[in-house]
Amino acid sequence: MSDAILTLRGLRKSFGETEIIRGVDLELLPHERHALIGPNGAGKSTVFHLVSGMLQPSAGEIVFDGRHIEGRPPQEINRLGLSRSFQITNIFPRLTVFENLRLAVMRPHGLHRKPWTLVSRDASVREHTERLLEQVRLQGRADAVAGELSYSEQRSLEIAMTLAADPKVILLDEPMAGMSNEETAYTAGLIREVSRGRALLIVEHDMQVVFALSDRISVLVYGQVIATGTPAEIRANPAVREAYLGEEVAA
Numbered sequence: 001m002s003d004a005i006l007t008l009r010g011l012r013k014s015f016g017e018t019e020i021i022r023g024v025d026l027e028l029l030p031h032e033r034h035a036l037i038g039p040n041g042a043g044k045s046t047v048f049h050l051v052s053g054m055l056q057p058s059a060g061e062i063v064f065d066g067r068h069i070e071g072r073p074p075q076e077i078n079r080l081g082l083s084r085s086f087q088i089t090n091i092f093p094r095l096t097v098f099e100n101l102r103l104a105v106m107r108p109h110g111l112h113r114k115p116w117t118l119v120s121r122d123a124s125v126r127e128h129t130e131r132l133l134e135q136v137r138l139q140g141r142a143d144a145v146a147g148e149l150s151y152s153e154q155r156s157l158e159i160a161m162t163l164a165a166d167p168k169v170i171l172l173d174e175p176m177a178g179m180s181n182e183e184t185a186y187t188a189g190l191i192r193e194v195s196r197g198r199a200l201l202i203v204e205h206d207m208q209v210v211f212a213l214s215d216r217i218s219v220l221v222y223g224q225v226i227a228t229g230t231p232a233e234i235r236a237n238p239a240v241r242e243a244y245l246g247e248e249v250a251a
């Protein structure tokens with residue numbers, strides 16, 4: 001019996017004749033920060049698409065919190081407590097920060113239309129939204145139009161939206177892409193805070209961030225996990241250095 005909150009077993013995905021994910025095994029423990037790294041085209045985003053339900057696996061199992069979720073629709077997987085970062089394109093640019101986040105908070109409550117609960121629900125939705133804004137330090141920007149936020153502020157909003165349903169597992173796909181060093185450091189700190197008490201699976205190309213943030217790292221090369229271990233173990237692994245890291249992080 002495994003303690004993992006998320007388990008991938010023999011996961012495979014082909015596009016036409018080409019097998020891109022070639023038997024991936026991976027375990028995410030309940031409170032760990034786990035990075036999935038690997039060269040361009042290794043299949044990292046495809047793994048995320050499979051786990052979040054955007055793509056159907058060709059074979060294999062995905063077990064989340066004791067339930068098989070392979071092939072289930074994204075909304076259902078999300079409702080079970082696995083949340084993938086919303087891309088910036090999911091932010092409504094003309095709505096305010098508060099309005100965007102409130103929509104994300106309301107989504108898991110469904111569309112119950114019981115008038116006698118509306119007032120109390122409104123208050124709790126507002127409270128929850130404010131708490132999330134504080135958590136990602138956007139409370140001062142609540143009334144700003146989302147489309148006018150800076151890039152890293154948009155990413156913070158995106159992270160808050162990911163947290164809205166209080167997920168057990170968060171998947172973040174390249175959250176630092178396109179950021180300056182300063183923005184990267186800020187966002188890394190934020191991710192560290194908001195992932196506390198949850199499991200995080202992150203795909204990120206910035207190796208400094210990956211090695212500083214992760215409890216464990218899995219290395220995906222050509223659709224297979226060639227190693228999983230602590231940052232120190234991964235850094236010292238000869239196969240990983242040969243296939244991916246090279247001398248970059250050898251020091």
Ligand SMILES: Nc1ncnc2c1ncn2[C@@H]1O[C@H](COP(=O)(O)OP(=O)(O)OP(=O)(O)O)[C@@H](O)[C@H]1O
Nearest residue numbers: 015016018020038039040041042043044045046047
């Ligand atoms: N829908 C698709 N149809 C056909 N091939 C695809 C499809 N999606 C991805 N691929 C191919 O699968 C391979 C893995 O892509 P994927 O985006 O998962 O890699 P990645 O590790 O996330 O890469 P990067 O680090 O560059 O983001 C690539 O060769 C890509 O061209």
